[in-house]
Amino acid sequence: MIIKTKKIQLDKNEYIKMAMLHTLKKQWWVALIFLAICCGGFLTPGYLGWWIGGAVVALILYVLFWMIQFAGLTQMEQGQLLFEKLFYEITSQQILIKMNERQGMPMKWEQVQEIIKSEDAYELWVSKAQLIHLPFKAFKGEREFSFMESAIFDRKFDKKGKNKWVLKQAS
Template sequence: MLIKTKKYKLEPALYIKTAMLELLKKQWWYIVGPVALACLAFIWPSWWFISIAILIVVLYLLFWAVQFAGVTQLEQNKMLFQKMNYEIDGRQILMKISERQGMPVNWDMIKTAKKTKDHYLLSLSKAQFIYLPFNIFTNPNDLKMMDTYLKRKNLLTDNAPKTAVS
């Protein structure tokens, strides 16, 4: 069965926010290390422990924010931020700008999938993902079929939240 969605444009600000949140969920221990260093200031009081810890965390977050903001400016990634619709079937996800222009994404290119209360997030790499809000699906059966595709590809577990279409 083919799922056809409404046209949707991923905003760069939403991309950066989502990418940063996903990065922090996956690499939270990079924040814990400098915080542990700052805790040493209680054992051996020195202002530079706290300063270095704060500087490391800020530079790490700034580095990734710049990387994700740069993705929105690259010519090869412009397609991700154009208005497009999606055609999803058992073989691939076809991202279509127009009837003649599009890009196929095979299911084996997707590393992980996450279902939240209002969207699907299909990760291709650390900086590339497909963001599919529920409101672009035309009916509830399309959402159920999307769940089925993700489960068949072992990308989604059964403990994902239930969906509600408005």
């Protein structure tokens, strides 16, 4: 079965928000370091403000670093393909990313590292900064969702929760 989507375009601000949330969820340990530094202030009386201030500054710099990375990708020529009007032809072998009927680029399912089903879309994460965002409104019907989840996602990916799949590791 071939699933053909409607033409869709990823908004740059939406991309930055999704990429930031994805990165913060993946790097949850940063919050632990922040808390540990704040707790260090309680061990050194008289310097509590410095410890907490330093932890807050470090956390702000960390978040700012990633926001600059993702915002920079939206401005680079190499990243412009993510934000073009595209449509997709999805089969169990590959995802064909098409700009028009003649121009397209195949992507094997093995390149997709993680799939997250949100309330209104599938997010196919290829890398930390590259994703394919497939809103549900781009599909024609429920039959296509069930094919994607049962024939593709469940066979090629390990299910990690109700709405998340990760690439199966070769054994």
